[in-house]
Amino acid sequence: QVQLVESGGGWVQAGGSLRLSCVVSGRTSSSFTMGWFRQAPGMEREFVAAISRNGVITNYADSVKGRFTISRDNARNTVYLQMNSLKPEETAVYYCAADVGRVIVTTEAYYDYWGQGTQVTVSS
16 A cells, blocks of 8 residues: 655744655655645645656746755655745645656646645744
8 A cells, every 4th residue: 555654844934944755655656756735724735846756857836946846765765845945825734646657747636646744834
């Protein structure tokens, strides 16, 4: 059974940084295209970033380009999201997700597995 467990969320002041981690178990992470999404209170879940199985291809939402970096360490079955220059409006629950069948995925509906999420709170 595939499981995704996020960690690294917390509270940070505006302009600060956090690094989120997502550990994959039940199957080697290199089997999956991985993505990060977020959901703010009262809002729909939105795409943040995605990375291909070998880490060569990445894709970012326009709102985070230049500030966030997605990466992976398949030897550790872990995917990371480095978030810099955080803004209060980026307060949300951040989820990692895994897709079996595609090279790079930005659409929520295509992802097969999801973690439980980790809360990120950015204060002004």
